[in-house]
Amino acid sequence: RRRSRFALRTLAGTSTGRTPAVSPSSRIKLAAGTITPSCDTLQIELIRPVGNPPAVLIIWPAAPSVTNANPKAIANVATAAVRVLGQAQARLARL
Numbered sequence: 001r002r003r004s005r006f007a008l009r010t011l012a013g014t015s016t017g018r019t020p021a022v023s024p025s026s027r028i029k030l031a032a033g034t035i036t037p038s039c040d041t042l043q044i045e046l047i048r049p050v051g052n053p054p055a056v057l058i059i060w061p062a063a064p065s066v067t068n069a070n071p072k073a074i075a076n077v078a079t080a081a082v083r084v085l086g087q088a089q090a091r092l093a094r095l
Helices: 069-093
Strands: 024-034 041-049 055-059
Touching: 024 055, 024 069
Parallel strands: none
Antiparallel strands: 024 041, 041 055
């Protein structure tokens, strides 16, 4: 019997019920810290998916951050963000 050219087929990389479509991964918190006076947090994680190369996930605040409108306040936010990034880099180097 001939198969219709419109027959449904499983797409490559999707689940067939035998194997999951998404590989499990491990997440390691590398660093997190407050970057504004209003307590906005920057978080950095290492993700190690099974069968794929590791990646670093940088999680910025969900909403826009607000700080005082002066050069020192902006410099403080930048310094805090760089400090968190530096902590993540140091932790990653130790792994």
